[in-house]
Amino acid sequence: MTALILSPNITTPDDFYADLIAAHEGLSDEESDAFNARLILILANHIGDQDVLNEALNTAR
Amino acid sequence: MVQDRYALAFKLYPYQQSPDQTAETPARHPVVVVGGGPIGLAMALDLGRQGVPVVVLDDHEGIGMGSRAICFAKRTLEIAERYGCSGPMLEKGVIWNVGKVFQDDRQVFEFNLLPEEGHANPAFINLQQPYFEKFIFEQIQAEQAKGAPVEVRGKNRLDSIETHTDCTVLTVTTPDGPYTLEADWVIGCDGASSPLREMMGLEFDGRVFQDSFLIADIRMKSDEFPTERWFWFEPHFKSGASTLLHRQPDDVWRVDFQIGWDADRAEEMKEENIRKRLDAMFGDDVEYDMVWSSIYTFQCRRLEKFRHNRVIFAGDAAHQVSPFGARGANSGMQDVDNLGWKLGMVIKGQAPATLLDSYDDERIYGADENILNSTRSTDFITPKSEISHTFRNAVLKLAERHAFARPLVNSGRLSVPCVYDTSPLNGPDELPGGPAQSRVGSPCKDAPVKDGFLLQSLGDEFVLLSINAEMSDLPEVDGIPLRHVTISTDDDPSGALSERYLGTAASAVYLIRPDQHVAARWPSFDPTKVSAALLKICGKD
Numbered sequence: 013m014t015a016l017i018l019s020p021n022i023t024t025p026d027d028f029y030a031d032l033i034a035a036h037e038g039l040s041d042e043e044s045d046a047f048n049a050r051l052i053l054i055l056a057n058h059i060g061d062q063d064v065l066n067e068a069l070n071t072a073r
Numbered sequence: 074m075v076q077d078r079y080a081l082a083f084k085l086y087p088y089q090q091s092p093d094q095t096a097e098t099p100a101r102h103p104v105v106v107v108g109g110g111p112i113g114l115a116m117a118l119d120l121g122r123q124g125v126p127v128v129v130l131d132d133h134e135g136i137g138m139g140s141r142a143i144c145f146a147k148r149t150l151e152i153a154e155r156y157g158c159s160g161p162m163l164e165k166g167v168i169w170n171v172g173k174v175f176q177d178d179r180q181v182f183e184f185n186l187l188p189e190e191g192h193a194n195p196a197f198i199n200l201q202q203p204y205f206e207k208f209i210f211e212q213i214q215a216e217q218a219k220g221a222p223v224e225v226r227g228k229n230r231l232d233s234i235e236t237h238t239d240c241t242v243l244t245v246t247t248p249d250g251p252y253t254l255e256a257d258w259v260i261g262c263d264g265a266s267s268p269l270r271e272m273m274g275l276e277f278d279g280r281v282f283q284d285s286f287l288i289a290d291i292r293m294k295s296d297e298f299p300t301e302r303w304f305w306f307e308p309h310f311k312s313g314a315s316t317l318l319h320r321q322p323d324d325v326w327r328v329d330f331q332i333g334w335d336a337d338r339a340e341e342m343k344e345e346n347i348r349k350r351l352d353a354m355f356g357d358d359v360e361y362d363m364v365w366s367s368i369y370t371f372q373c374r375r376l377e378k379f380r381h382n383r384v385i386f387a388g389d390a391a392h393q394v395s396p397f398g399a400r401g402a403n404s405g406m407q408d409v410d411n412l413g414w415k416l417g418m419v420i421k422g423q424a425p426a427t428l429l430d431s432y433d434d435e436r437i438y439g440a441d442e443n444i445l446n447s448t449r450s451t452d453f454i455t456p457k458s459e460i461s462h463t464f465r466n467a468v469l470k471l472a473e474r475h476a477f478a479r480p481l482v483n484s485g486r487l488s489v490p491c492v493y494d495t496s497p498l499n500g501p502d503e504l505p506g507g508p509a510q511s512r513v514g515s516p517c518k519d520a521p522v523k524d525g526f527l528l529q530s531l532g533d534e535f536v537l538l539s540i541n542a543e544m545s546d547l548p549e550v551d552g553i554p555l556r557h558v559t560i561s562t563d564d565d566p567s568g569a570l571s572e573r574y575l576g577t578a579a580s581a582v583y584l585i586r587p588d589q590h591v592a593a594r595w596p597s598f599d600p601t602k603v604s605a606a607l608l609k610i611c612g613k614d
């Protein structure tokens with residue numbers, strides 16, 4: 013079973029973070045919330061594994 | 074009149090009348106450097122050591138009070154070592170490796186710069202900028218004593234410039250009135266608000282950050298705060314939206330409070346108000362003296378081109394970054410390192426003037442990297458939207474417990490030299506198995522060899538470095554001297570040289586530029602290939 017990865021796994025973290033913030037540029041608070049919701053669902057689908065998703069839910073709490 | 078715009082920490086070059094001021098026809102100089110800040114002084118030192126006559130004009134008689142820069146990076150120390158003045162910097166400076174990041178009243182995490190073993194210089198030192206400048210100036214004096222043709226003229230303010238294709242005419246104001254002089258080359262090192270840039274009508278565009286910061290340098294005897302970089306996001310003591318604490322020599326500590334764009338500068342600069350912030354941070358029973366304070370705002374921007382025919386900009390006059398990451402003076406030193414040998418060769422007739430265009434290519438590439446990094450740090454430290462603030466705090470919260478979030482925390486990405494990956498001067502990178510860290514374009518990494526260090530043996534000429542490779546004589550190419558340095562892995566007891574320069578290769582030949590960047594590399598020596606690569610670097614192909 014794959015476990016949730018909690019060690020650094022993003023190749024270029026600064027690039028990712030800058031892109032993430034840039035993606036929200038010009039959005040209203042409501043639009044940003046909706047964007048985040050979509051993003052979470054997309055990433056969750058990519059992960060797929062229910063155990064890993066549950067682990068992620070617990071980690072974020 | 075030449076009015077002082079700031080008080081001096083060290084009066085080093087008092088005004089003296091020069092014969093140029095009473096000359097019948099304007100004197101002509103090969104190089105005039107405008108501005109005697111760290112970058113202008115280093116520029117003069119570099120050229121003077123090559124025997125190129127330089128005149129530095131500064132509108133003051135020495136170094137300004139107050140330390141703007143405090144963190145100087147390894148690469149800067151390596152350049153200073155080449156110039157002969159890293160000794161006093163290392164002796165005076167404070168070496169640090171550990172940083173701690175806090176949010177509110179909790180430690181988020183701790184990092185260690187973990188400097189790689191086997192380098193002559195530490196990853197960083199903290200040193201007040203006036204000392205840094207003074208040590209460069211003292212080295213200029215030492216070189217002058219040996220005959221280096223450098224002259225630093227205090228209270229000489231550049232007031233206007235006329236540019237022609239083959240020379241420039243400068244009008245300079247002194248306490249004895251104005252005079253005119255001519256220069257083949259002018260190097261603009263007159264700082265972020267460069268009057269020279271203004272005079273030439275050049276745009277200096279970029280981003281303004283809507284925040285201000287209050288610096289308080291204080292002297293205190295304290296064992297409570299170790300030699301570490303401490304950075305608070307949203308500190309519980311509420312003295313700033315973020316706060317930095319960092320040690321300097323002489324028991325002085327840099328405290329830097331983020332106080333917001335709308336702060337009332339006059340109010341905030343009152344000592345009683347600065348003390349309120351400090352007391353909230355340290356508690357009432359910590360004693361300290363105020364050494365210097367200042368409020369700054371910042372911008373990230375650069376000139377579109379650094380070379381404008383015979384006028385070339387370097388340091389803050391060419392590019393400006395936010396202080397997070399210590400990329401200001403450190404990158405200016407790399408400008409000097411890059412421009413020095415190129416201008417020297419052009420003046421001595423060893424290379425065509427077009428070689429100077431590669432200064433633009435390489436240092437604009439470097440400036441963009443620095444601007445990108447310091448912009449990102451600033452965006453993290455001062456989030457500019459609600460959602461960006463939410464993400465920032467989520468990262469900090471997660472970083473307390475989870476390693477994955479720590480690389481996302483950005484309180485400044487500390488200055489490292491850039492690799493000139495796309496430089497037009499780059500020669501062949503033909504060393505199968507050669508490590509990426511010493512690829513063509515990269516600054517040479519230090520390594521212990523024999524009884525010393527590699528970089529010390531490279532010096533500041535063109536070098537052909539052979540590791541385990543047979544070499545035959547090639548003392549010069551088209552009049553350009555080429556020094557050979559031959560090392561065998563028997564002289565590499567730590568294995569660092571092999572790791573950094575051979576990788577899986579058994580032998581290597583590196584062609585190295587005077588600024589100690591790799592220009593080309595091969596597994597073995599081939600005089601035809603070496604000659605071609607050297608001519609390419611000198612813009613002669």
Ligand SMILES: Cc1cc2nc3c(=O)[nH]c(=O)nc-3n(C[C@H](O)[C@H](O)[C@H](O)COP(=O)(O)OP(=O)(O)OC[C@H]3O[C@@H](n4cnc5c(N)ncnc54)[C@H](O)[C@@H]3O)c2cc1C
Pocket residue numbers: 107108109110111112113130131132133141142143144145202229230231232262263264265267268269288369387388389390396398399400401402403404405
């Ligand atoms: C708060 C703060 C913290 C910083 N921390 C760091 C750090 O930790 N590490 C780092 O590397 N950098 C740091 N920097 C940046 C660093 O201070 C600058 O990059 C550096 O001073 C630039 O040097 P310079 O020689 O290009 O310009 P300057 O130091 O500005 O020097 C310009 C010189 O030109 C002279 N001049 C101006 N106009 C004229 C004229 N018309 N005629 C003659 N002379 C003239 C001026 O008097 C001055 O002497 C920091 C900056 C700030 C504001």
